[in-house]
Amino acid sequence: MSTVVVAGALGRFPVGGHAWADLNLILGLQDVGCDVWYLEDCGDGSWVWDWEKGELVTELGYPTAYVAACLEPHGLGDRWCYRAGDRWAGMHPEAMGDVLATADLLLVRGAPLDVWRPEYDLPSTRAYLDVDPGFTQVRLLVGEPGLVSTVARCEQLFTIAARLGATDCRVPLVGRDWVVTRPCVSLRNWPLWTDGPSSPPSMVLQWRSYRDVTLDGVEYGNKDRTFPAFLDLPLRLGRPVRAALTGGDAAMLTGRGWEVVEGWRATFSANDYASFVRSSEAEFGIAKHGYVALRAGWFSDRSVCHLASGRPVVLQDTGLADWLPLGEGVHAFDDLGGAVRALDLVREDAARQRIRARGLAEEMFSADVVLPPLLAAAVA
Numbered sequence: 001m002s003t004v005v006v007a008g009a010l011g012r013f014p015v016g017g018h019a020w021a022d023l024n025l026i027l028g029l030q031d032v033g034c035d036v037w038y039l040e041d042c043g044d045g046s047w048v049w050d051w052e053k054g055e056l057v058t059e060l061g062y063p064t065a066y067v068a069a070c071l072e073p074h075g076l077g078d079r080w081c082y083r084a085g086d087r088w089a090g091m092h093p094e095a096m097g098d099v100l101a102t103a104d105l106l107l108v109r110g111a112p113l114d115v116w117r118p119e120y121d122l123p124s125t126r127a128y129l130d131v132d133p134g135f136t137q138v139r140l141l142v143g144e145p146g147l148v149s150t151v152a153r154c155e156q157l158f159t160i161a162a163r164l165g166a167t168d169c170r171v172p173l174v175g176r177d178w179v180v181t182r183p184c185v186s187l188r189n190w191p192l193w194t195d196g197p198s199s200p201p202s203m204v205l206q207w208r209s210y211r212d213v214t215l216d217g218v219e220y221g222n223k224d225r226t227f228p229a230f231l232d233l234p235l236r237l238g239r240p241v242r243a244a245l246t247g248g249d250a251a252m253l254t255g256r257g258w259e260v261v262e263g264w265r266a267t268f269s270a271n272d273y274a275s276f277v278r279s280s281e282a283e284f285g286i287a288k289h290g291y292v293a294l295r296a297g298w299f300s301d302r303s304v305c306h307l308a309s310g311r312p313v314v315l316q317d318t319g320l321a322d323w324l325p326l327g328e329g330v331h332a333f334d335d336l337g338g339a340v341r342a343l344d345l346v347r348e349d350a351a352r353q354r355i356r357a358r359g360l361a362e363e364m365f366s367a368d369v370v371l372p373p374l375l376a377a378a379v380a
Contacts, residue, residue: 002104002375003035005096005123009111010070011040011063011082012048015264016273017204019070021131021301023270025109027074027186028367032375037099038071038080039106043114043146046084051264064089070270074189097122105378108154114146116153127378128154130178131301133161133171134220134294138213140174151176156378162297162323169319170294172215179377183301184370185361190308192358193278200240200259201314201343202280204267204302207247213290220290224248226316227286229336234258236340241284244276277305282346282353284339285315295319303330307361310354314342324364329356 006029008022029036040063047056048063057063064082067090071080081096082089091099096119100106103123110131113120120126128151130136136159139147151157159178163169205223212221227248234241234257243253246263253260267273277283283306291298297319306313307329316339317332326332331342346353363369 001033001035003102004029004105004107005037005039005100005103007039007041007106007108007113009040011067012042012111014048014063014066016267016270017302019270020273020305022109023070024185024301024304027189028184028371031186031188031367032371038076039096040067040082041113041115042084044085051268060084060087060089108150112146112150116149120153125156125379126154127156127158130157130159133159133296133298134290135213137172137174138215141172158374160298162299163295163319166322168295170215171296181374182365182370183299183304184367185304185308185365186367187308187362190305193309197279197281199279199281200242201282201284202242202276203284203286204244204263205248205286206263220293222288223286225289226292230286230339231256233336233339236336237343277311278309280311282312282314282343284343285313287316287318291318292316297323299324304361304365307357307365310358312346312353312357314339314346325360329353329360
């Protein structure tokens, strides 16, 4: 049995979709027989947005309560450590250090370890998993200190940029070798949901996640640059589309037929997010401008939850056809007309589309399929 310490950001980004992106990796590693532990190191300090208060908080109580709520239901309540400077919660740092000293792998998912402590060099292997292709590599090029330091300390680099190396994929390699992998889903924790949907096609829409980046004089941005072309989707579709919105103009959407809910309230906890997914007819997904323009073949680590639940995915194209079967279970679109046609097909052929969605989750995104090759490459 391999011992794996996953370094993530459950507490720093306390919302259900992000939580499941981390949890599917953590629980997926359990599914393939690993002894799994969780580490979250914020660096010198913890700055977390408290959704209830509507403000940044620096005390550890809010983020660590969220970490505990995510991990305790899965038997990991005593297997995590949250650190910020000299402060900590969960396991004592010395106890986590003992785990790291015997671990086979420290797997850093997305968020870098801004302060690289000596014990992070103790596992047999260190690996970094890029889940933000294009943006990650540009930040490495411009020299973001924490990310540069983390990636430099990792012997193996993984990315979900499925088209990395293709002639029209603009994601730079930054002088390192990257192993392509896929987002994974723990099917044990995401069973096929046989109840019919109670809500229309749905999306989680964070208007702007972070600053745009510039590569070779070209600016690559967020969903605020891709979504406006689809603003009239409900009007063209002739029925509502639900948007769990963070940022942006809710009135603008409701005026065009969107069913708008407050993003964090609808999807705050891991269970809230699961309920949101399972109630949906399908996922309608807008990709960040950077993913579309860079043609990396990005596929969402939230979309795998929909597929596993038997909910089809209708996603803005990032070069998906090169590696993912399309037309049943997953549909890609480039424009408003394509999105309308795909959502109509999902409704007209609902039973087959749901069965095929689950089939794709089992065949292509199950932790049992995705993680053994990743682990083999990590310790090679």
